[in-house]
Amino acid sequence: MKTYTLSVNNKTIKVEAEPETPMLWVLRDYVGLKGTKFGCGMGLCGACTIHVDGQAIRSCQTPISTLKANSKIITIEGVSEGLHAAKIDHVVQNAWIEEQVPQCGYCQSGQIMSAVALLKANPNPSDEDIDTYMAGNICRCGTYVRIRKAIHSAAK
Ligand code: FES
Secondary structure, three states: OEEEEEEEOOEEEEEEEOOOOEHHHHHHHHHOOOOOOOOOOOOOOOOOEEEEOOEEEEHHHOEHHHOOOOOEEEOHHHHHOOOOOHHHHHHHHHHHHHOOOOOOOOOHHHHHHHHHHHHHHOOOOOHHHHHHHHHHOOOOOOOHHHHHHHHHHHHO
């Protein structure tokens, strides 16, 4: 076990963990943030997407020891607090609600994390940009058409 100091949703926290512990389990089991979901555990589905220093990453494939000491981690809970900038976070959340995107909802925190990262990098994405960027986020309910609509609506 080693002690790590992390910045999670703008709060500094200390966590004792084995170096190889994936950030997914650090967040869920040690920090108590359950919004980040376990889907495949293999980097294939996107349910576990979080932001580290502004980049969308797969937390199931990111051991705690690979983070830099002062890395800024933002989770879906941070999006609901508007930590990126309330405008983009809340605009994306509201678009998700208005377009009634979720069906079962399980993958949607990962979808929203990817959508926020996409819109920060590309504020006015085309259908192709959206499909390419979001391709790593799988939705078993097939909400892709509504996801695309919500991203366009958030981009306006
Ligand atoms: Fe991490 Fe599927 S749980 S990509």
